[in-house]
Amino acid sequence: MFESHFGFSAPPFQLNPDPTFYFGSKGHSNALAYLQYGVHQAEGFIVVTGDIGAGKTTLVRTLLEGLDATQVKAAQIASTQLDAVGLLQAMLTAFGVPHNPGAVSKASLISTLEAFFMTLAIKNKRALLVIDEAQNLSMDAIEELRMLSNFQLRKQALLQSFLVGQPELRGMIESQRLEQLRQRVIASCHLGPLDADETRRYIEHRLNRVGWNGNPSFEPEAFPHIHHATGGVPRRINLLCNRLLLSAFLENLTQVTTAQVLRIAQELRHEVGDATIAQPTGRVIADVPVTRRAPVAAAPVLDEVVRSPQPVAATPSSVQRVVRRELSAAVRTVLCVVDTPSGYLNAALLAASLEHSPIITRTVVVGLGAAQVFGPVENYAEVVDLPAIEVHLGIEGSPARRTAEAVLRVEALLDEFAPDLLVPLSTSDEAVACAMLASRKGVPVVRLDGGVRAPVAFEAARRNASLLDRIASQIFAPTQVAALTLSNEGIEVGQVQVMGSLTQDALSAADAASPLAQALMTHHGLTSGFALVTARVGHGRLTPQSLSKLVLMLSRVRGDLPMLWLVCGETQSALRGQGLGTVLSRSGISLASMPVFSSRLSILQRAACLITDHGDDLVDVAMSTGTPLLLLDETGEGGESADGRVAWLPFEASELGLPVNTRGANVVDLPIGETATSVAESMVSHLHGWLSRRDGETTIIEPPRRESASRLKEVGK
Incomplete structure (x- = not known):
């Protein structure tokens, strides 16, 4: 009625959920990030709860619209009172599976569903079921849903389920009868109301979506009263604002006033009762069972993180523990979670600054994989003192299994060491799950590369980085651009x-401590501006059969660009066995034995670009430093990157496909007076100050000391 009068293209405050009106409040954005993480796991259950009108359905529909329909077959059920058989019939209807609507045989319904899921799997698709108002399901129906989650093909789950409902759904899931289902909950979040500022932005967002030109305008004082009257619940806001616009139209008003808000809110209370237009409730994003201390910032957390269907021992034989120093005088403890050599080196640099800070702090470096992942300790000992305590979890298996084991084993370490902070130095699924767990247990999470987003080719890393930023209580951004990214999110x-960036600390320290790198480059007549190749065969990376194609491709794309290929023993043997050494020599491609990790870091700084496979341990370093990255695409299915920082390099390529800096300007000279450890020390100084303020301590933190990388090694000796 009033839409044409005000020039709107559509009703701005309709009550039906519509993803086109999705508003990314802090709570809703956090929940969406959690759900995207859960979908990525491709199995188990995801639980979304919230009061009536909190925006649950809109949130889920927004998520579903962002899924790739070629990979996921999604179906939605608006549950009423469904028993087990009724649920099975509703699922078949929702997925569009032909069946006899009158069939009541549970066995027949289940076999039909399983055949449908198998057909999807053969087509490399999976089924995703969304059940709205899931609190209305019977216990038998929920148990039947759990049984369906057992369907697998080649160890891959065939069905993933979203349970969306009101807060009482959480109580159902926490019941003893649903213990087995609770173990399969991948992610869970609770939507709370909007705060006063978000209420104003929500109203303006919806108006702008329909072409609002400022007519009618809103008195600034009207927004707090709308929030007060609706409690910040989106559906209540829609109801009240819809009535406000209707009133303005009927009374020929050009402004919504505070008096009008108070009057219309009172009328609605009389018409529909206080349950719809009520006083504001507290803002609750998630219920956090705290075992140590409450989080300082209102960091978003998951109520449930990954749980394994089968118990995993907290201290299995695969766990390796190294204790170099007890540090009995330590006042604080920090847990660093790592899974790559660069992450380990960054953790060691941070640990050295923590250990020798005015407030002595021990660092426990937790390696998610086996110790062999990081190579010999000599790789790092020449750069910095090794951490006082290391625990290598030796996690392996499928992605879901690794994540489940990581959560259970890190939970045991959190209970053992009672850390003051957890620092994830990885964006893997396992590291994200551990960060969620720490936040849930009241241990603040600290991010060291906040706002840094991997190239678009690394979708999972981008999503997980954003999620870690939302979990963190304190965030260190390497640049103002990264800080702007955080602000925009x-x-x-x-x-x-x-x-x-702590990575720059690592590069500077490695450069100062790695004369081998300079000697190697000098031997091959290189100084800077060359293409660095680190591709290798074996260990699930390139196949020996692909080496001849790789060598020919490198010969074509090199042009006038010098090229240095660092090869491991297995790769070198394969090249010799196929007689490819002569081709490389004629093409002007230099071969050198793969040096230790610190030397590779030093060489990378002087390279114009890095050519490697996606499993190389220099990939994350290149992305962090902005070094152009070319990922070998053996299958030709790598696709394209739109951000200019990374590109797939198929074996049929005739050119690099990315602009490279032939001057090799990745080496950053520190300003006079600065040292290789300045970033780590500044971070440590800030963290101690933040912890002291949080805990109400009066300790005064001295300015950080400035020591060279070589001096850093001598401090503890």
Whole structure:
């Protein structure tokens, strides 16, 4: 009625859920990030709860619209009172599976569903079921849904389920009868109301979506009263604002006033009762069972993180523990979670600054895989003192199994060491799950590369980085651009400190401590501006059969660009066995034995680009430093990257496909007076100050000491 009068293209405050009106409040954005993480796991259950009108259905539909229909077959059930058989019949109807609507045989219904799921799997698709108002399901229906989650093909789950409902759904899932289902909950979040500022932005967002030109305008004082009257619940806001616009139309008003808000809110209370237009309730994003201390910032957390269907021992034989120093005088403890050599080196640099800070702090470096992942300790000992305590979990298996084991084993370490902070130095699924667990247990999470987003070719890493930023209580952004990214994503400014990159500390320290790198480059007549190749065969990476194609491709794309290929023993043997050494020599491609990790870091700084496979341990370093990255595409299915920082390099390529800096300007000279450890020390100084303020301590933190990388090694000796 009033839409044409105000020039709107559609009703701005309709009550039906519509993803086109999705508003990314902090709570909704956090929940969407959690759900995207859960979908990525491709199995188990995801639980979304919230009061009536909190935006649950809109959130889920927004998520579903972002899924790739070629990979996921999604179906939605608006549950009423469904028993087990009724649920099975509703699932067949929702997925569009032909069946006899009058069939009541549970066995027949289940076999039909299983055949449908198998057919999807053969087509490389999976089924995703969304059940709205899931609190209305009977216990038998929920148990039947759990049984369906057992369907697998080649160890891959065939069905993933979203349970969306009101808060009482959480109580059902927490019941003893549903213990087995609870173990399969991958992610769970609770939607709370909007705060006063979000209420104003929500109203303006919906108006702008329909072409609002400022007519009618809103008195600034009207927004707090709308929030007060609706409690910040989106559906209540829609109901009240729809009536406000209707009133303005009927009374020929051009402004919504405070008096009008108070009057219309009172009328609605009389018409529909206080349950719909009520006083505001508290803002609750998630219920957090705290075992140690409550999180300082209102960091978003999951109520349930990954749980394994089968118990995993907290200290299995695969766990390796190294204790170099007890540090009995330590006042604080920090857990660093790592799974790559660069992450380990960054953790060691941070640990050295923590250990020798005014407030002595021990660092426990937790390696998610086996110790062999990081190579010999000599790789790092020449750069910095090794951490006092290391625990290598030796996790392996399928992605879901690794994540489940990581959660259970890290939970045991959190209970053992009672850390003051957890620092994830990885964006893997396992590291994200551990960060969620720490936040849930009241241990603050600290991010060291906040706001840094991997190239678009690394979708999972981008998503997980964003999720870690939302979990963190304190965030260190390496640049102002990264800080702006955080601000644009709704991260509070008070959580963010711009202090530079710890990776640059690692590169500078490695450069100062790795004369082998300089000697190797000098031997091959290289100084900077060359293409660095680190591709290797074996260990699930390139196949020996692909080496001849790789060598020919490198010969074509090299042009005038010098090229240095660092080869491991297995790769070198395969090249010799296929007689490819002569081709490389004629093409001007230099071969050198793969040096230790610190030397590879030093060489990378002087390279114009890095050519490697996606499993190489220099990939994350290249992305962090902005070194152009070309990923070998053996199958030709790598696709394209739109951000200019990374490109897939198929074996049929005739050119690199990315602009490279032939001057090799990745080496950053520190300003006079600065040292290789300045970033780590600045981070440590800030963290100690933040912890002291949080805990109400009066300790005064001295300015960080400035020591060279070589001096850093001598401090503890």
